[in-house]
Amino acid sequence: MSIRKIAVDFEVFGIVQGVFFRKYTQKKAKELLVRGWCKNTDKGTVAGQLEGEEKQVQRMKDWLRTTGSPSSRIDKVEFKNEREIKDFSFDSFKITH
Numbered sequence: 001m002s003i004r005k006i007a008v009d010f011e012v013f014g015i016v017q018g019v020f021f022r023k024y025t026q027k028k029a030k031e032l033l034v035r036g037w038c039k040n041t042d043k044g045t046v047a048g049q050l051e052g053e054e055k056q057v058q059r060m061k062d063w064l065r066t067t068g069s070p071s072s073r074i075d076k077v078e079f080k081n082e083r084e085i086k087d088f089s090f091d092s093f094k095i096t097h
Contacts, residue, residue: 004054007036007089008082011047012064014075021046022095024069029093032056032063039096051088 012021022038025046029036034056038048050057061079068074 005052005085005088006054006057006082007049007051007085008057008061009047009049009080010061010064011041011045011078011080012068012074013045013077014068015071015073016046016068017044019069019071021069021072024072025064026093026095028063028067029060032060034060035088035090035093037090037094037096049090051085051090 017040022040025038025048028034029050032052034050034052036049036051038046041047050060052060061077065074065077
Protein backbone atom coordinates (compact mmCIF):
# COMPACT_ATOMS: atom_id res chain seq x y z
CA MET A 1 0.00 0.00 0.00
CA SER A 2 1.49 3.31 -1.01
CA ILE A 3 1.34 6.42 1.13
CA ARG A 4 -0.88 9.13 -0.32
CA LYS A 5 0.97 12.33 -1.21
CA ILE A 6 -0.91 15.62 -1.41
CA ALA A 7 -0.25 19.25 -2.24
CA VAL A 8 -2.21 22.28 -1.07
CA ASP A 9 -1.95 26.07 -1.44
CA PHE A 10 -2.30 28.21 1.69
CA GLU A 11 -2.61 31.83 2.81
CA VAL A 12 -2.34 32.95 6.43
CA PHE A 13 -4.06 36.16 7.57
CA GLY A 14 -3.36 38.17 10.74
CA ILE A 15 -0.12 39.52 12.15
CA VAL A 16 2.22 37.29 10.17
CA GLN A 17 4.81 39.68 8.71
CA GLY A 18 7.72 41.04 10.71
CA VAL A 19 7.29 38.27 13.31
CA PHE A 20 9.52 35.54 11.79
CA PHE A 21 6.45 33.63 10.59
CA ARG A 22 8.14 32.37 7.41
CA LYS A 23 11.23 31.23 9.31
CA TYR A 24 9.15 29.25 11.84
CA THR A 25 7.02 27.84 9.01
CA GLN A 26 10.14 26.61 7.24
CA LYS A 27 11.48 25.07 10.48
CA LYS A 28 8.21 23.23 11.17
CA ALA A 29 7.91 22.04 7.57
CA LYS A 30 11.43 20.59 7.71
CA GLU A 31 10.60 18.85 11.02
CA LEU A 32 7.54 17.26 9.39
CA LEU A 33 9.37 16.48 6.11
CA VAL A 34 6.92 18.71 4.24
CA ARG A 35 8.16 20.40 1.06
CA GLY A 36 7.09 23.59 -0.66
CA TRP A 37 7.56 27.30 -0.17
CA CYS A 38 6.18 30.43 1.51
CA LYS A 39 6.48 34.17 0.96
CA ASN A 40 5.15 37.50 2.22
CA THR A 41 2.44 39.02 0.05
CA ASP A 42 1.62 42.65 -0.66
CA LYS A 43 -1.64 42.13 1.29
CA GLY A 44 0.22 41.55 4.57
CA THR A 45 -0.33 37.80 4.48
CA VAL A 46 1.97 34.81 4.10
CA ALA A 47 1.15 32.52 1.18
CA GLY A 48 2.68 29.32 -0.07
CA GLN A 49 2.33 25.70 -1.01
CA LEU A 50 2.76 22.47 0.93
CA GLU A 51 3.59 19.02 -0.43
CA GLY A 52 4.07 15.79 1.46
CA GLU A 53 2.57 12.66 2.89
CA GLU A 54 -1.09 13.31 3.68
CA LYS A 55 -0.71 12.87 7.46
CA GLN A 56 2.29 15.23 7.62
CA VAL A 57 0.57 17.89 5.49
CA GLN A 58 -2.48 17.71 7.81
CA ARG A 59 -0.18 18.26 10.80
CA MET A 60 1.40 21.25 9.02
CA LYS A 61 -2.06 22.69 8.24
CA ASP A 62 -3.00 22.39 11.93
CA TRP A 63 0.24 24.16 12.92
CA LEU A 64 -0.49 27.00 10.46
CA ARG A 65 -4.03 27.36 11.90
CA THR A 66 -3.11 27.28 15.57
CA THR A 67 0.57 27.98 16.26
CA GLY A 68 2.68 30.04 13.86
CA SER A 69 5.59 32.02 15.24
CA PRO A 70 5.63 33.14 18.89
CA SER A 71 4.82 36.80 18.08
CA SER A 72 2.28 36.13 15.34
CA ARG A 73 -1.50 36.39 15.53
CA ILE A 74 -3.33 34.07 13.17
CA ASP A 75 -6.80 35.35 12.28
CA LYS A 76 -7.56 32.77 9.59
CA VAL A 77 -5.93 30.42 7.12
CA GLU A 78 -7.28 29.60 3.69
CA PHE A 79 -6.37 26.28 2.08
CA LYS A 80 -7.13 25.89 -1.62
CA ASN A 81 -6.54 23.50 -4.48
CA GLU A 82 -5.80 20.43 -2.35
CA ARG A 83 -4.92 17.57 -4.65
CA GLU A 84 -3.26 14.18 -4.74
CA ILE A 85 0.15 14.15 -6.41
CA LYS A 86 2.30 11.33 -7.77
CA ASP A 87 5.67 13.06 -7.42
CA PHE A 88 7.02 16.01 -5.49
CA SER A 89 7.66 19.32 -7.26
CA PHE A 90 10.05 20.58 -4.55
CA ASP A 91 13.07 19.01 -2.85
CA SER A 92 12.75 21.00 0.40
CA PHE A 93 10.79 23.89 1.96
CA LYS A 94 12.03 27.33 0.92
CA ILE A 95 11.26 30.95 1.73
CA THR A 96 10.80 32.88 -1.51
CA HIS A 97 10.33 36.58 -2.27
